[in-house]
Amino acid sequence: MAHERIYLFDTTLRDGAQTNGVDFTLADKLAIAAMLDELGIDYVEGGYPGANPTDSELFGADRGLNATFTAFGMTRRPGRSVSNDPGLAALLNAKADAVCFVAKSWDYHVKVALETTDEENLSSIRDSVRAAKAKGREVLLDCEHFFDGYKANPKYALACAKAAYEEGARWVVLCDTNGGTLPDEVEKVVSEVVKAIPGDHVGIHAHNDTDQAVANSFAAVRAGARQIQGTLNGLGERCGNANLVSIIPTLKLKPEFAERFEIGVSDAALKKLAHVSHALDERLNRAPNRHAPYVGESAFATKAGIHASAILKDPATYEHVAPETIGNRRKVLVSEQAGKSNVLAELERVGIKADKDDPRIGRLLEIVKERETLGYAYEAADASFELLARRTLGKVPNYFDVTQFDVNVEQRNNAKGERVTVTMAVVKVKVGEDNMISAAEGNGPVNALDLALRKDLGKYQKYIAGLKLTDYRVRILNAGTEAVTRVLIESEDENGDRWTTIGVSPNIIDASFQALRDSIIFKLVKSGAPA
Numbered sequence: 197m198a199h200e201r202i203y204l205f206d207t208t209l210r211d212g213a214q215t216n217g218v219d220f221t222l223a224d225k226l227a228i229a230a231m232l233d234e235l236g237i238d239y240v241e242g243g244y245p246g247a248n249p250t251d252s253e254l255f256g257a258d259r260g261l262n263a264t265f266t267a268f269g270m271t272r273r274p275g276r277s278v279s280n281d282p283g284l285a286a287l288l289n290a291k292a293d294a295v296c297f298v299a300k301s302w303d304y305h306v307k308v309a310l311e312t313t314d315e316e317n318l319s320s321i322r323d324s325v326r327a328a329k330a331k332g333r334e335v336l337l338d339c340e341h342f343f344d345g346y347k348a349n350p351k352y353a354l355a356c357a358k359a360a361y362e363e364g365a366r367w368v369v370l371c372d373t374n375g376g377t378l379p380d381e382v383e384k385v386v387s388e389v390v391k392a393i394p395g396d397h398v399g400i401h402a403h404n405d406t407d408q409a410v411a412n413s414f415a416a417v418r419a420g421a422r423q424i425q426g427t428l429n430g431l432g433e434r435c436g437n438a439n440l441v442s443i444i445p446t447l448k449l450k451p452e453f454a455e456r457f458e459i460g461v462s463d464a465a466l467k468k469l470a471h472v473s474h475a476l477d478e479r480l481n482r483a484p485n486r487h488a489p490y491v492g493e494s495a496f497a498t499k500a501g502i503h504a505s506a507i508l509k510d511p512a513t514y515e516h517v518a519p520e521t522i523g524n525r526r527k528v529l530v531s532e533q534a535g536k537s538n539v540l541a542e543l544e545r546v547g548i549k550a551d552k553d554d555p556r557i558g559r560l561l562e563i564v565k566e567r568e569t570l571g572y573a574y575e576a577a578d579a580s581f582e583l584l585a586r587r588t589l590g591k592v593p594n595y596f597d598v599t600q601f602d603v604n605v606e607q608r609n610n611a612k613g614e615r616v617t618v619t620m621a622v623v624k625v626k627v628g629e630d631n632m633i634s635a636a637e638g639n640g641p642v643n644a645l646d647l648a649l650r651k652d653l654g655k656y657q658k659y660i661a662g663l664k665l666t667d668y669r670v671r672i673l674n675a676g677t678e679a680v681t682r683v684l685i686e687s688e689d690e691n692g693d694r695w696t697t698i699g700v701s702p703n704i705i706d707a708s709f710q711a712l713r714d715s716i717i718f719k720l721v722k723s724g725a726p727a
């Protein structure tokens with residue numbers, strides 16, 4: 197039997213950006229879009245073109261994605277024509293593959309919030325869909341407050357949805373905007389809707405206010421909807437949106453769905469899911485939820501004892517799916533054997549061949565454990581882990597020594613009498629028998645240190661010419677009894693390869709220095725620089 201297709205629509209960059217404390221830069225948005233694309237998400241909603249400079253820039257250029265990159269915005273304002281609505285014009289001119297309009301579908305909101313008539317709202321939907329279709333865009337309509345609207349006035353809610361569908365919208369998306377609808381209600385309402393609009397044109401957009409956004413999404417699918425909207429890690433305002441990181445593996449791994457449906461996420465891409473989830477948290481500078489279903493660090497962790505020995509005999513006894521399928525790992529806590537296999541798996545991931553009986557593996561495990569209690573997080577810093585592993589296995593040349601560094605931050609008045617802060621760093625480096633001193637000014641201590649460190653590495657300079665720092669994240673941790681600073685630095689080279697290094701210290705400059713030094717050494721190793 198042929199599998200029916202379910203389409204996944206990600207709104208992390210639009211609805212997810214409504215989360216308290218989340219503020220995506222253009223670079224964040226591009227990186228997250230690329231991650232979603234690699235995962236095999238069908239639609240990536242980027243934001244509101246015209247609403248802010250970041251989104252305008254995002255929609256100003258082609259991003260080179262396979263996913264249908266979608267712009268979000270309102271239908272034409274009541275009482276205006278399509279040609280006389282600047283918001284709509286910005287939306288239609290955005291470089292996007294698809295346009296997702298949002299419109300009221302609850303007559304109460306039409307009257308109170310829009311202050312217009314039911315008929316004018318329907319015309320606005322029709323006109324907007326028609327205008328976007330004429331621009332060659334695929335069109336979606338988000339029906340705001342659809343479920344509450346349907347309960348209050350089913351005829352009108354359905355009329356809004358039908359207006360868009362009949363005008364040629366590819367998808368009509370039923371939104372549980374307040375997030376209070378329960379799965380049985382969702383199932384009932386969606387089954388009614390699919391009598392008027394074919395299910396393969398109906399989507400679900402659920403919010404998590406009763407902790408059932410994922411369940412509501414599946415209820416809609418059971419009733420016939422074939423597009424699911426959600427966000428990575430369930431990001432979103434209030435209690436969040438439906439969590440695609442839970443939805444994707446459920447669709448792929450649970451027979452109820454896997455035997456009937458297929459999605460754009462391949463088995464190989466599914467193996468990256470845990471990494472994608474953690475990478476988003478790192479970018480947001482948040483600690484990943486250890487207890488997140490499927491991808492959390494504890495999702496497949498079992499305390500040593502009777503369960504652990506059963507798991508070692510047959511993992512299926514205590515696991516609902518195999519952790520490797522989503523890129524997670526089985527963890528049997530406080531077990532030397534399991535710890536070792538974690539390290540071996542990690543080595544394999546970064547491409548270092550190792551013999552499981554090599555005594556140095558046990559030593560590496562000890563070092564990793566010790567450093568993790570100090571605050572190092574090697575899962576977030578592949579490059580530092582790789583260096584640590586190579587050093588322990590005896591494979592990293594001693595390219596250079598930083599014999600001394602000095603960072604000076606000075607605040608004073610400049611010649612114009614303005615208050616300025618000036619930062620300068622001096623670094624003494626020994627490369628072989630050569631001693632070098634470099635100094636650089638920067639816009640802050642880390643920037644100055646980075647510039648000075650990379651200014652002159654003698655015979656190694658040519659290997660690091662294309663190296664640049666692309667991201668810098670700081671988190672204060674409580675490791676043991678004192679607060680320490682953890683710095684993660686993301687670097688990029690001339691080939692576009694990216695890696696992350698880590699430093700931990702009570703002193704932020706020292707932590708930054710460790711991460712910067714690791715990044716340079718990693719680049720030298722990667723480039724095959726001679727010892």
Ligand SMILES: [Zn+2]
Nearest residue numbers: 211373401403
């Ligand atoms: Zn929403």
